[in-house]
Amino acid sequence: MTENGIEQVYRAEYGRAVAVLIRHFGDIDLAEEAVQEAFAVAVPRWTEDGVPPSPAGWIITTARNRAVDRLRRESTRSGREAAAVREWAAGVAVSAESEALAGGGATGKRVEDMADDQLRLIFTCCHPALAPAARVALTLRLLGGLTTGEIARAFLVPEATMGQRLSRAKGKIRDARIPYRVPHDEDLPDRLGAVLAVLYLIFNEGYAASSGPGLTRDDLAGEAIRLTRLLVALMPDEPEARGLLALMLLIEARRPARTTAEGDLVVLADQDRTLWNREHITEGQALLRDCLRRGRPGTYQLQATINAVHADAADAAATDWPQILQIYDHLTAVAGGPVVALHRAVAVAEVHGPALALAVVDGLEGLERHHVWHTVRADLLRRLGRKEAAVAAYGKAAELTANPAERRYLERRAAGF
Amino acid sequence: MKQYLLSIYQPDGDPPPPAVLEPVMAELGKLNDEMKAAGAWVFAVGLHPPSTATVVRDRDGDAVLTDGPFTEGKEHLGGFTVIRAADLDEALSWGARVAAVLAPLAIEVRPIA
Numbered sequence: 001m002t003e004n005g006i007e008q009v010y011r012a013e014y015g016r017a018v019a020v021l022i023r024h025f026g027d028i029d030l031a032e033e034a035v036q037e038a039f040a041v042a043v044p045r046w047t048e049d050g051v052p053p054s055p056a057g058w059i060i061t062t063a064r065n066r067a068v069d070r071l072r073r074e075s076t077r078s079g080r081e082a083a084a085v086r087e088w089a090a091g092v093a094v095s096a097e098s099e100a101l102a103g104g105g106a107t108g109k110r111v112e113d114m115a116d117d118q119l120r121l122i123f124t125c126c127h128p129a130l131a132p133a134a135r136v137a138l139t140l141r142l143l144g145g146l147t148t149g150e151i152a153r154a155f156l157v158p159e160a161t162m163g164q165r166l167s168r169a170k171g172k173i174r175d176a177r178i179p180y181r182v183p184h185d186e187d188l189p190d191r192l193g194a195v196l197a198v199l200y201l202i203f204n205e206g207y208a209a210s211s212g213p214g215l216t217r218d219d220l221a222g223e224a225i226r227l228t229r230l231l232v233a234l235m236p237d238e239p240e241a242r243g244l245l246a247l248m249l250l251i252e253a254r255r256p257a258r259t260t261a262e263g264d265l266v267v268l269a270d271q272d273r274t275l276w277n278r279e280h281i282t283e284g285q286a287l288l289r290d291c292l293r294r295g296r297p298g299t300y301q302l303q304a305t306i307n308a309v310h311a312d313a314a315d316a317a318a319t320d321w322p323q324i325l326q327i328y329d330h331l332t333a334v335a336g337g338p339v340v341a342l343h344r345a346v347a348v349a350e351v352h353g354p355a356l357a358l359a360v361v362d363g364l365e366g367l368e369r370h371h372v373w374h375t376v377r378a379d380l381l382r383r384l385g386r387k388e389a390a391v392a393a394y395g396k397a398a399e400l401t402a403n404p405a406e407r408r409y410l411e412r413r414a415a416g417f
Numbered sequence: 418m419k420q421y422l423l424s425i426y427q428p429d430g431d432p433p434p435p436a437v438l439e440p441v442m443a444e445l446g447k448l449n450d451e452m453k454a455a456g457a458w459v460f461a462v463g464l465h466p467p468s469t470a471t472v473v474r475d476r477d478g479d480a481v482l483t484d485g486p487f488t489e490g491k492e493h494l495g496g497f498t499v500i501r502a503a504d505l506d507e508a509l510s511w512g513a514r515v516a517a518v519l520a521p522l523a524i525e526v527r528p529i530a
Contacts, residue, residue, distance in 0.1 A: 129505055176528040177419050179504040187506075 005051070006043055011226070013056045014039070014145030019117035020060050022180060025067055028142070028170050034067035035059065056114070118143070119234045120180050122227075126195040127178045134169035135198045136205075141166055143230075144223050154220050155205065192235070196244050196300065199228045203248050221252055232287075239291035243301030246291070249284035250307035253277040265409040269316040281311045302331040321350035338364045342373055345380075354383040371400035375410065382413075418501045420459060420529040421508040423515055427495035427522050429467060444518045452500060457511060463496035495522075499529070 014035060021031035038059045052058045125138040137155075140146045146154075152162035172178065183191040206220030228245045235241050257271035266272075288304050297305075306327050313319040328344035341364055349357035358380040367373035378393035394414035398407045432438055452458035467486035474481045486493050498515065502508040505528070512526040 127505075129509065175530070177504045179506050183506075 006046055009046075009051065009055045010039055011145055013059055015121065015143035015230075016056055016114055016118055017059045017063055018142055018145075019121040020114055021063055021067060022121060023117050024064065025071075026180075028173065030067055030070065031063075032142070034063040034070070037066045038063035115234055116182070118230065119182050122195055122231065122234075123182055123191060124173060124178055124180050126191075126198045127173075128191070128194050129176065129178060130169050130172065132198070132201065134165055135194070136201055137162060137165050138169050139198055139227065140202065140223065143227055146223070192238060192240070195231065196240060199224050199231065200244060200248075200300070202227070203251075207251065221248070221255070224248060225252060239294045239296050240298040240300050242287050242291040243298060243304050246284040246287040247300050247304035247307060249280040249287070250304055250311055253280035253284065253311065259405060263405055265405045267409070268310065273313075273315060276311070284308065285311065297330070297334070299331060299335045302327055302334065306331075319350070321347055325351050338367050339370070339372075342367060342370075342376055346376060349380060349383070354380045358384065369400065371397045371406075374400065378410075378413065418503060419508075421500050421502055421505075421512075422525075422527045422529055423498040423500060423508075423512050424494055424525040424527065425496045425498075425515070425519060425522055426492045426525065428492050441518060445515075448514055448518055449498070451514075452498075452511065457500045457502060457507075459499040459501055461496070461498040464494060467493040492523075 017035045017038070018028075018031050021034055022028055025031055041062055042055075042059060046052075046055075121142060122139070125142055126135045130138070133155075137151055140151050140154075141148065148163050148166060149159050151166075152159040155162065182188075203221050203224035206222070206224060225245070225248050228241065228248060232238075232241050232245050253276045254268070254271060256277065257273065257275035258266055260266060284304065285308050288301065288308055291301055292305070306324055309320055309324050309327070325344070325347040328340070328347050331340055332344060342361065345357045345360040345364075348360055358377070361373070361377050361380060364373065374393045374397035378390050378397060381387075381390035381393055391414050394410050398410035398414065401407050401410065433441075449458060449461055470486040472483040472485070472487050474483070500508060500511050502511065505526070508526050508528075512524045516522070516524045
């Protein structure tokens, strides 16, 4: 088996194995170490002999045996771990579950159990008692299998800082006893909202910083899509999860057209639409049709719908702006707020003209530190022929954006008069 | 079962007038009874104002006293409840009930080691 193939197995199975081991041992660090050790054993063996019929079962069985070995060596450990050791001593630790999996004989029920473990872990990682930055880091670490160094590079913080953030979050889960379970029905809408927010944050981090240092930034968007796909598979009846996946795919479809070969930003209206990823668009639109049929449209489904309208237009001039404005009105009713109102103003400009849109934008409060507010204002002022004010607004936007490609674009616009 | 400390933080200064305070305290009493009935209640106290506090430190075997509370600030611990809960979610749901009775005061929920 190639190294690349093993890497794929690692990405797909790491979170699943960690989730199962956390349920068994109640200890995140122990679960992680054991799964890493199991992969370390697997790489040379699989390279030589090929992958076993069920790599997941093989990894889980090996990791569990490693964890039990470790616990036996560290006999001073107490509580639940000691109970796990006693269980092992009674000869049941390596259960029929993973044996069956290792032999390729996974039953539906066992696979379902593992899926439940992953879902539990998602909700633990995205618990609202953890800081948002910690939720993001934990999700990427435990479910995505990214290393601390990879996450640190992706979020442009020193590795030591990310290490502390992760260990502090894991310490809080342990000591404050953040539960490892899917929330009760009455809490589920809020808690699912928190999970979706984390996944979208990961995606946006990958989207907004496409010019960041190599490797990891683009991968974040891909990782967010992979994890959201997993969530959709685990909670197939949640239209907002599906809506979020559709939204991500429809935005991701534009990635090839979004920057020039030199890394400069190309705005939606100027993009070469033949570069858009048709596969992503087709999948996104199909997901969207499916969830909208359920008649419970939420913010992600509505945002996905707006992006689907863009995807339908062969060129910028063919965009159905009245429909987009209508969807924004719906979105405002579901989740009003200044940022939604700002994006709606872009549609207002296309349908009712820039003067009316500028009045809307100038009426919004609390966005003076938000570079998009200045960018939208600048474009409207430019279209109204108010050059000096437009140049000043582009300058302000360039000053406030953290993204280098976007800054270069805004500076070009400001200098373009 | 694990124990959690629910700390009530309140702004310094005079307490609200009785007309405001009394119904709040009655609600809090009801909530304490509910906690007891659920087997969650362990211990609860209210504190005198921070101006009545004294900080004690040891310096070479001698107790050195400082007048006033340990932390500077405009808000201080006004009281606390210790509860028993299965996990943080259960502790937070009791914390949310206390916060609702005492709004807009902040309640800190912290696990006891």
